[in-house]
Structures are given as structure tokens and as C-alpha cells.
Amino acid sequence: MTGASIDLNADLGEGFGRWRLTDDEQLLSVVTSANVACGFHAGDAPTMRRVCALAAGRGVRIGAQVSYRDLAGFGRRAMDVPPGELAAEVAYQIGALEVFARAAGSRVSYVKPHGALYNRVVRDEEQARAVVEGVLLAGGRLPVLGLPGSRLHACAREAGLPVVEEAFADRAYAADGTLVPRGREGAVIHDPDTVVDRSLSLARHGTVTSLCGRTLSVRARSLCLHGDTPGSVGLARRVRARLEEEGVRVEAFA
Template sequence: MKIDLNSDLGESLGAWRMGDDAAMLKLVSSANVACGFHAGDAAGILQTLKEAQRNGVTVGAHVAYRDLVGFGRRNMDVASEDLVADVIYQIGALQGLAAAAGTRVRYVKPHGALYNTIAHDARQARDVIKAMLAVDSSLVLVALAGSPLIGWARDAGLRTVAEAFADRGYMPDGSLVSRREKGAVLHDAEAVAARMLRLVSEGVVADVNGNDVRIQADSICVHGDSPGAVEMARSVRERLQAAGVEIASFVADTAQAAG
């Protein structure tokens, strides 16, 4: 068995420090790196990219709505011409910084409200897909497991990777519990690790009601900004590896993360 382990990184902004990128990059196999629209400054993003390169971690563009104040978690009805251009802009910016760090952008994972919106909103989904194809058709799209977005992207010619969330609660239909609701974010590292082992070995996770919901995923996300994120990522990694699960990027020619 093999699974990718990813985290949202590069999200510090000036004096505001978010997460521990250096520690997370020793645990994950893929890094969703902020592109400056929801979080991140150029110097910090570059440092994160250099750390990713040193650890053999695959780099992806964590594109978002233009929403620094709301950390990209506010829903926005963005015109198509703006959304396409914004996504192209973010990917291009990260590609330039990645080249300077000796690595390259291999995939795109939308962030926050954009991620949740395009999972089901066909118009905004098409905009993100159009932007990716305009930049590099070999880019992989990371999307919510079981969402219509996966089919739309594949139909357009993009390779997709279905993603599950280690530290987020699930609704009975396989969608994520809203961050405004109780049970949206999980904090018990050992419980989360056991939960992810069930996901990989059985293809199920428990929803908010305690019932199993089937999730078919090729990548697991641990949010880098969550309290105890490093401990949680380490627990998930160690539990999976102890069960014989290989932690490796979904990009075949990228080295596995160190450790």
C-alpha cells in the first residue's frame, strides 16, 4: 500500500508566523505552497521551497481567492476572467520561485473556500481547470475525494488526485464539516492516525454521526496551520508506516520525503 501525505505550507506573512514548515517537510511527501493570495510572502515562500527541495518533497501551488484578510476561507463570486487570470498569476509566481529554489511546481491544490466551491460549482471549476491548462497541461489537480470536480477535470484532460483530510470532520455524504460547525477540526493525534489507517486499509472514515462513509483517496492532508500539526503529521506517518504503508508522492519521479 502507498499513500501521499501533504500539508499546506508557506503561509507565514511578515512577522506573522504560521506553522513549522521545516519540521513538516521532514514528514510529508507533498507540500501545498501558498502563492501570496491567501497567505505567504515571497521570502518565506522561497525558503519553504528550498526546504522542500532539500527534503525531496513534491511541490504544488496552493492557489486561492484574493483574500489575505480572510485567509482565503471566505466564499467569493469571482468573475471568470478574473479567476482564470488570478490562478494563472499564482501558479506562475510559484513557478518562478520554485525554479530559483532548484525545484518545480508539479500540481495545483486550491485552498480554502476556492477548494470547497469548485468541488461542486461547475463554472468556477472550469475556470481553475482552464487556468491550469493554459499554464501547463501536465499539472496534476488535487481535489476532494468523491467530488464532481474530479470528473470535470479528467474530462478536460487533467490528471487528478483524490484527497482526504486527516484533521477534518466528514459529513455523511463525504463532504467536509463546515468550519463554523462543531466537529469540523480534529485535534487528537492518535485518534486521527488510527482514522487514517482505516482510510488506507479499508477505504472508510467515520462521519460526524459515527457511521462509516466510503472515501477513495490517494493523498492525505494534514493542515499546517492547525494546533499540534507536526505531532499529528508524525503520528499519521508513523502509524501508516508501522502497518506497511509507504508514504510517497503521487508524482512518480519525485524522491520520497526524507525519514
């Protein structure tokens, strides 16, 4: 495939108070889109302000990474939140980040769910509609970043919101194209060479090998690089360098 292009996104601002998980400054020298934690699974006001300022200064697009209210569980625990409450909380998170994005001379350019909420809205119609309602409640028509074929994207399209398909080079895929749950063996791919090769395959050919060995078609406009894994900065640099060496344009979707 010639003329291929891909956005690189990473979850940033995932700290709280004195605790920091991601190397935001270094990752912002690699990625083109920043999924900024909005205070519900990680992040706080000073962290959001700092990351927005860094992202705006480097021309990186700012996205609201919304989640269930679950600081203790890092947003990765299953929760049952009434749809109306979830919609309000999604809008709240987007609005909080927008204040700091605008103060930095930028804006919130898209929305991406995090963790348990991300996985839930792949199949759960009610929760997916609540997330979309929250995006609309926050104002504007922000693109929604998520898994191809998800209920979230179906609901977003019905509401007239743009959707952006996302792929993962360091997460194992099931045969149906969904992500293997993190609790299962092999769900996270740790070998750097494998992650780099999968990144190129996704960007150039739109394919990835599932956990069971099946070749899947995953047409994605954005590739997620997890910032909370050991050696994430070095791996992100390797991925970007390999893509550019192979003629893939690395550019933001938003």
C-alpha cells in the same frame, strides 16, 4: 489491504512578512508533498522562495495552493469572482510559485485549491471550470488535488488533466462524503489518537466514519495533514510513524 501506499501533504508557507503560521521546516521532514501558499490567502515572495528551497532540498514535491484573493480572511471567506478573472488569478499564482520552484532546482508538480475555493469547486461547475482553465493557462498538464467526486475533478478529467483524490483525517465528513463546514461543531477533530486511527483506516481500507456515524468509502491517494493546528508537527510525526509501522508506504503521488 497489503501493499498500501499514501502521500502525505500539508499546507505550507502560510505566513506573510514577519508573521508565520506553519512550522515549514519541521513539517517538510514528515510530508511527501508541500502545498505552498502562493500569496493570495497567505505567503509572499521570500516565503515562497524559502519553502521551495527547503522542499527541493528534501525531495518533497511542490504544489501550488491557489485561492481566492483574500489575505485578511485567510482564503476562507466566500467570494464571487468572475470565471475569467479567477482563471487568470489561478494561473498567476501557479506561475509565481513556478519561478521559485525552478530556482530551487525543482518544479510545481500539482495544484490544490485552498479554503473557500476548495469547498466551492466541490459543487460549483462554473468556478471549477475556471480553476481548470487557470491550470491550463499556466502551461503543462499539472495534476489537480481535491475531494473525490468533486466538480473540480470532473472538469479536470474532461480537460485531460490528471486528478488525485484527497482525504482528511482531522476533518469531519458529512454523510454525502463532503467536508463538514468549519463553522459547525465537530467539524475539526482535535483528539490526536482519533486522527492517527482515521489516517490508518483511510490509507489501509479507504474508509472513514462520518459525523453521523456512517462508514464512508473514501478512496484517496493523498492524505492532508493541516499545518495550522496546535501540535501539528508532533501529530504529523505520529501519523507517519503509525502508517509505516502498519506497512503502509509513505510516498509522493506526483
